[in-house]
Amino acid sequence: MELHVVERPANAFQYSVYLEYTDDLADSVPKWIQLEANGKDGFYLGKDLDNPEHADQLQRRQRGTP
Numbered sequence: 698m699e700l701h702v703v704e705r706p707a708n709a710f711q712y713s714v715y716l717e718y719t720d721d722l723a724d725s726v727p728k729w730i731q732l733e734a735n736g737k738d739g740f741y742l743g744k745d746l747d748n749p750e751h752a753d754q755l756q757r758r759q760r761g762t763p
Contacts, residue, residue, distance in 0.1 A: 710736045719751070726750045 712734040716727035728751040734742040 708736045708738075708740065710734050710740075726754050 712732070715731040715733075717729040717731070718725050719728050727748050730746040730748055732742075732744045732746070734740075
C-alpha cells in the first residue's frame with residue numbers, strides 16, 4: 698500500500714475510514730477499506746484498498762481453520 702503525503706500548512710482535515718464486510722461473522726476482516734480526507738479550499742484525497750487478508754481468511758475457512 699502506498700499513500701502519498703500532501704503537505705498543507707495550517708490546514709485542518711476531516712478524514713473518514715469505511716470498512717466493507719462480506720458477512721456478519723464476528724471474526725470477519727473487511728474486504729475493502731476506503732480512506733477519504735477533506736480539507737479547506739476543496740482539497741480531497743480518496744483511496745480504495747483491497748484487503749489481502751480477506752482472501753486469506755476465505756481460504757482458512759474453506760480448510761476449516763480459524
